[in-house]
Amino acid sequence: MDIFHNLLYGFSIGFQPANILACFIGVLMGTLVGVLPGIGPVGAISILLPTTFHMSPVSAIIMLAGIYYGVMYGGSTTSILVNIPGEAASVVTCLDGYQMAKQGRAGPALGIAAFGSFIAGTLGLVGLMLFASPLAEFALRFGPPEYFAVILLGLTLVTYLSQGSVIKALMMATFGFILSCVGLDQISASPRMTFNIIQLFDGIDMVPLVMGLFGISEILINIEESTNPQILKTKIKNIFPSISDWIQAKGPILRGSVLGFFIGILPGGGGVISSFLSYSLEKRISKNPEKFGKGAIEGVAGPESANNSATSGAFVPFFTLGIPPNVVMALLFGALAIHGMRPGPLLLQDHPDIFWGVICSMYIGNVMLLILNLPLIPMWVQVLKVPYRILFPLILLFCLIGSYSLKNSSFDVIVMIIFGIVGYLFKKFNYEGAPLTLAFVLGPMVELNLRQSLLLSKGSFFIFFTRPISATFIIIAIILCITPLFSYFIKMKEKHRPPVTN
Amino acid sequence: MRLNLVDQLSGFFWIGISIFVCLESVHSEIGTYQSPGAGFFPFWSGITLGIFALILIAKSWIEKKETKVMDLWKGKEWDKVILTLTSLLIYALLLPRLGYLITTFGLMAFLFSLIGRPRLWIQGVSALITMLVTYIIFYVWLKVQLPKGIFGF
Numbered sequence: 001m002d003i004f005h006n007l008l009y010g011f012s013i014g015f016q017p018a019n020i021l022a023c024f025i026g027v028l029m030g031t032l033v034g035v036l037p038g039i040g041p042v043g044a045i046s047i048l049l050p051t052t053f054h055m056s057p058v059s060a061i062i063m064l065a066g067i068y069y070g071v072m073y074g075g076s077t078t079s080i081l082v083n084i085p086g087e088a089a090s091v092v093t094c095l096d097g098y099q100m101a102k103q104g105r106a107g108p109a110l111g112i113a114a115f116g117s118f119i120a121g122t123l124g125l126v127g128l129m130l131f132a133s134p135l136a137e138f139a140l141r142f143g144p145p146e147y148f149a150v151i152l153l154g155l156t157l158v159t160y161l162s163q164g165s166v167i168k169a170l171m172m173a174t175f176g177f178i179l180s181c182v183g184l185d186q187i188s189a190s191p192r193m194t195f196n197i198i199q200l201f202d203g204i205d206m207v208p209l210v211m212g213l214f215g216i217s218e219i220l221i222n223i224e225e226s227t228n229p230q231i232l233k234t235k236i237k238n239i240f241p242s243i244s245d246w247i248q249a250k251g252p253i254l255r256g257s258v259l260g261f262f263i264g265i266l267p268g269g270g271g272v273i274s275s276f277l278s279y280s281l282e283k284r285i286s287k288n289p290e291k292f293g294k295g296a297i298e299g300v301a302g303p304e305s306a307n308n309s310a311t312s313g314a315f316v317p318f319f320t321l322g323i324p325p326n327v328v329m330a331l332l333f334g335a336l337a338i339h340g341m342r343p344g345p346l347l348l349q350d351h352p353d354i355f356w357g358v359i360c361s362m363y364i365g366n367v368m369l370l371i372l373n374l375p376l377i378p379m380w381v382q383v384l385k386v387p388y389r390i391l392f393p394l395i396l397l398f399c400l401i402g403s404y405s406l407k408n409s410s411f412d413v414i415v416m417i418i419f420g421i422v423g424y425l426f427k428k429f430n431y432e433g434a435p436l437t438l439a440f441v442l443g444p445m446v447e448l449n450l451r452q453s454l455l456l457s458k459g460s461f462f463i464f465f466t467r468p469i470s471a472t473f474i475i476i477a478i479i480l481c482i483t484p485l486f487s488y489f490i491k492m493k494e495k496h497r498p499p500v501t502n
Numbered sequence: 503m504r505l506n507l508v509d510q511l512s513g514f515f516w517i518g519i520s521i522f523v524c525l526e527s528v529h530s531e532i533g534t535y536q537s538p539g540a541g542f543f544p545f546w547s548g549i550t551l552g553i554f555a556l557i558l559i560a561k562s563w564i565e566k567k568e569t570k571v572m573d574l575w576k577g578k579e580w581d582k583v584i585l586t587l588t589s590l591l592i593y594a595l596l597l598p599r600l601g602y603l604i605t606t607f608g609l610m611a612f613l614f615s616l617i618g619r620p621r622l623w624i625q626g627v628s629a630l631i632t633m634l635v636t637y638i639i640f641y642v643w644l645k646v647q648l649p650k651g652i653f654g655f
Contacts, residue, residue, distance in 0.1 A: 051644070054644065054645075165558075167554055167557055167558050167561065168558065170554050171516060171551060171554045171555065171558070174547050174550050174551040174554060175516075175519070175551060177543070177544075177547040178519075178523050178544055178547045178548065178551065181543060181544040181547070185530070185540035187540070188539070188540050190530060190531070190540045191530075192526070192527075192530045192540055192541065192544060193523070193526050193530075193544070216590075219586075220583045220586065220587070223579070223582045223583060223586060223616070223617065224575075224578040224579045224580055224582060224583050225578065225579075387618070388617065389614065389616070389617035389618040389620075390614070390628070392613070392617075393609075393610055393613035393614055393616075393632070394632065396586075396590065396613065397606065397609070397610065397632065397636060400590070400593065400594075400609075401636065401640055401646065401648070404597070404646075404648070404649075405640070405646040405647075408647045408649075410594050410595070410597050410598050410649075413593075413594040413597065414591070414594050417587065417590050417591055417594060420587070420590070421587060424583065428574045428575075429508055429509075429512045429574070430508075431512070446543075447543040450538075450543065451538045451542065451543070454535055454536070454538055455536075455537065455538075458536050459534065459535030459536035459537075460535075461535075492564070
């Protein structure tokens with residue numbers, strides 16, 4: 001009964017005209033960004049973050065969340081029609097989606113991606129509703145050592161699951177911690193690494209940092225490539241999948257939804273990993289695994305459902321523990337912080353409007369997306385034809401205005417450009433920006449909880465091992481840190497083993 | 503000898519950053535384990551970064567995978583990256599002095615010409631439209647305080 005009342009309350013917030021508009025803008029922008037190759041959800045949210053400053057906190061989060069799951073929907077279009085993923089979570093969709101399009105089945109591929117995303121998004125929201133409240137109550141037992149341990153575990157998982165080198169990801173996370181220290185100390189208010197620059201006393205702002213690191217750097221990488229994606233010239237017909245398509249896709253959609261939700265909860269999980277896992281799962285259990293990669297509808301339905309469901313899953317640790325499990329949620333964390341709020345177990349008690357409003361707006365947003373995606377597919381195809389030479393100056397200008405509007409100062413613009421250069425070099429040298437951003441956002445929390453824990457224990461690090469919850473998290477984090485070392489040494493040993501001769 | 507110069511170079515760069523952060527943290531007072539000071543967290547973060555950088559360098563020695571720094575820019579139109587960055591920096595510096603309208607027109611006209619080289623009048627008209635539309639959206643509708651500069655517009 002409680003859930004029913006809360007849902008009604010949430011819908012009363014979600015259906016407010018301002019929130020419906022925010023949700024619509026969010027999903028529309030998200031789909032647009034998802035369709036356009038080159039800008040991912042992180043870049044899009046960081047670019048559009050300043051536009052939410054004038055909104056209420058609920059509308060701001062509704063819009064940003066809309067962008068997040070909108071990108072997941074839109075990303076499939078480019079994967080299927082151009083064989084270029086609109087964003088990382090749609091990489092797997094290219095494998096079978098593009099093959100389906102080449103066989104003249106672009107319509108069913110786009111259709112099943114949209115329907116699968118809708119079903120998964122809705123199921124994921126049911127999961128979010130059921131899991132969030134009990135977890136938030138559990139999180140009320142957390143003290144500084146538990147918070148420190150769970151954040152440490154989260155960051156370890158993010159680096160462990162990163163696509164590139166684990167050591168580089170760990171370095172990025174550490175550098176993120178260092179950057180988060182710039183400014184006045186939270187406890188003693190003494191300046192740290194400010195170099196007598198007044199603007200740095202408040203610390204480095206998250207908005208120019210992420211805009212530079214993800215938005216500007218992405219554009220720089222794109223303009224140095226002289227590739228021009230070719231759109232497949234195929235007629236898009238039969239967007240509504242046939243009954244036989246549905247029979248083949250129903251299992252992957254349901255499995256992808258459940259898998260995606262739980263992967264989304266894990267720090268570092270998110271859409272990318274869930275879509276890859278769903279694809280391998282479907283291929284493994286399929287009676288005809290040889291069909292995969294040659295236009296199997298299961299290869300589109302499963303991953304597309306999984307990456308959408310993961311979006312809902314990511315809100316569980318965000319709302320209940322106040323810990324963003326991925327970089328997009330870190331941006332949402334920052335957005336709430338700008339409005340003077342902090343996600344966590346108390347958010348459900350103190351600001352139920354945000355929690356239930358956002359959940360219910362996601363239901364509304366999922367319906368909007370289905371309406372947007374199916375009839376508007378031809379329009380999205382036209383968007384794909386906008387030349388990059390027109391697009392990139394506009395994106396750059398939005399970034400410049402966005403960072404300037406933060407404090408009406410060109411200092412933030414310069415900070416953004418510097419982080420743009422840094423992000424560009426990171427991409428060149430194979431360093432990932434995600435662990436850095438996550439650590440940057442979580443840095444103040446980690447530092448405060450570490451220092452409080454040490455004060456509580458009079459300087460003993462055993463406090464993290466004597467309390468069961470923190471001990472569990474820390475031990476898992478240590479195991480995760482050691483595992484790559486072991487596998488590295490095993491690999492090296494095998495490499496240097498002399499070849500067996502008969 | 504085959505060396506991963508990319509990782510070596512970045513490893514040494516991070517060691518430099520690590521030393522710098524540690525020295526800065528000492529200035530801010532590290533404190534003790536019983537009573538950690540303002541420099542405690544950045545100091546240990548700096549040390550950790552240094553250790554990871556050393557591991558990266560050691561790994562690049564052991565792996566013997568040859569990569570050169572210049573290869574990262576091979577076949578790329580890197581001159582466009584430099585031109586874009588320079589124009590952005592000039593824009594940021596001129597923005598408070600010349601105001602939003604003039605600097606944005608200049609930047610857009612330049613960026614529109616960077617890829618594809620369109621005709622001069624197309625470039626100018628596109629820049630003008632972009633400048634005016636964004637001005638209406640951000641200054642008039644969203645009330646963003648865009649700088650006016652010395653000319654007062």
